[in-house]
Amino acid sequence: MAYERKTGGGAPRRRFGRRKVCRFCADRGLKIDYKEINTLNIFVSERGKIVPRRISGNCSEHQRKVTEAIKRARNIALIPFSTAHSVD
Amino acid sequence: MRSYETMFIVHPDTGGDQFTAVLDKFKGILADQNATMLKVEEWGSRRLAYPIQKQGRGTFVIFFYEATAAAVSEYERRMRLDETIMRYQTVRYEPGSQVAPAAPAEAGEAAEVAEEEEAD
Numbered sequence: 001m002a003y004e005r006k007t008g009g010g011a012p013r014r015r016f017g018r019r020k021v022c023r024f025c026a027d028r029g030l031k032i033d034y035k036e037i038n039t040l041n042i043f044v045s046e047r048g049k050i051v052p053r054r055i056s057g058n059c060s061e062h063q064r065k066v067t068e069a070i071k072r073a074r075n076i077a078l079i080p081f082s083t084a085h086s087v088d
Numbered sequence: 089m090r091s092y093e094t095m096f097i098v099h100p101d102t103g104g105d106q107f108t109a110v111l112d113k114f115k116g117i118l119a120d121q122n123a124t125m126l127k128v129e130e131w132g133s134r135r136l137a138y139p140i141q142k143q144g145r146g147t148f149v150i151f152f153y154e155a156t157a158a159a160v161s162e163y164e165r166r167m168r169l170d171e172t173i174m175r176y177q178t179v180r181y182e183p184g185s186q187v188a189p190a191a192p193a194e195a196g197e198a199a200e201v202a203e204e205e206e207a208d
Contacts, residue, residue: 034179035095035150076095076177077146080137 020057024065032065034072040079044070048082089154091126096167096176097146100133110172111149117166118151121159126181127152140174152181 024030030039043051043058043066050070053063073079098110111128118125131148140146155163160178167176 072177072179074137076175077097077136077138077140 022057022059022062024062025059032062032069034069034076034078036069037073037078040066040070040073044079046083048080089156091152091154091181092160092178093150093152093181094160094163094167094176094178095148095150097136097140097148097174099141099172099174100143100145100147102147102172106172107147110170113170114151114163114167117163118153118155118159121155121162123153123155123159123163125151125153143174146174 024032032039034040043056045051050067053060056063056066058066070079074081098107102110115125115128129150129152131150133145133147136144136146164176164178167173
């Protein structure tokens with residue numbers, strides 16, 4: 001009945017380019033804080049979305065902290081929720 | 089007693105005298121609750137990322153202070169009642185390198201400990 005599962009079936013996963021390094025691990029001086037908009041803006045797409053870990057290259061711990069900081073910054077209107085708003 | 093930071097946005101139409109009056113009022117409220125002010129940061133008028141109460145700009149102020157949980161909730165209640173405060177956000181404040189210069193000396197030591205913890 002049940003087929004035996006092939007181990008690691010399919011073509012081997014190809015990786016292009018080098019593995020990204022979490023920039024908060026690489027640079028200890030870099031702080032994650034909701035007030036540091038310039039740092040947070042690196043991890044926000046043009047539409048205002050939070051950039052996923054597979055693209056940003058952050059480690060899980062720092063990605064969590066970045067997410068938290070971005071959400072705090074959004075609440076206090078430092079970072080937009082989306083680009084839909086037109087101010088002035 | 090814990091350290092907190094509260095960032096709040098003052099309505100852009102509050103002029104110079106009125107603005108300082110608002111700040112003094114909230115400093116007074118914190119002092120009444122036996123909170124100790126560590127630092128006050130004024131960012132001045134900034135563009136908001138999205139309109140709040142139909143305003144595109146706002147004046148950002150951050151208070152860093154030590155207070156009890158009850159003091160914080162009373163302080164936030166008073167902010168909600170004040171119409172010149174467009175928005176506020178209170179966060180636990182861990183003295184870090186960014187704020188250390190103007191904070192008292194003991195905050196600097198705490199920052200070093202925090203950095204060591206992060207290094208592990």
